[in-house]
Amino acid sequence: MPSYEELISELSELCGIVPEYWDTFGVRHQAPVETKKSILKSMGLRISTAEDLHAEIEKKRHRPWNVSLDPVKVILYTEQPLVLTVHVPIREGEEQSNFFK
Numbered sequence: 001m002p003s004y005e006e007l008i009s010e011l012s013e014l015c016g017i018v019p020e021y022w023d024t025f026g027v028r029h030q031a032p033v034e035t036k037k038s039i040l041k042s043m044g045l046r047i048s049t050a051e052d053l054h055a056e057i058e059k060k061r062h063r064p065w066n067v068s069l070d071p072v073k074v075i076l077y078t079e080q081p082l083v084l085t086v087h088v089p090i091r092e093g094e095e096q097s098n099f100f101k
Contacts, residue, residue, distance in 0.1 A: 005033050007053035012036040014060040015043060018087060 002010070012019065012031075017039055020030045037047060046052040 004050055007050055008033055008036050008047065011040060011053055011057050014057060015040065022090060
């Protein structure tokens with residue numbers, strides 16, 4: 001049976017929380033469990049117990065079969081500021097490539 005921390009990591013992944021990143025110096029940083037828990041709580045998910053986590057994980061796994069479209073937000077061009085988050089995937093071992101130099 002997975003530990004509480006493993007369940008937090010699994011739910012985080014299902015929710016699209018990036019578990020690690022490389023800074024501009026090519027140093028890898030991993031998100032601590034407490035950070036993941038804070039983000040999941042802010043998303044309104046129940047994470048107090050392993051049972052809560054199992055229930056939330058099952059909801060996330062079945063969501064594609066229960067919802068026909070992802071949520072969409074329509075923004076007028078006059079609404080500011082418009083913030084877009086972009087993640088650039090880098091293969092492990094390539095984080096020291098010339099991209100960062």
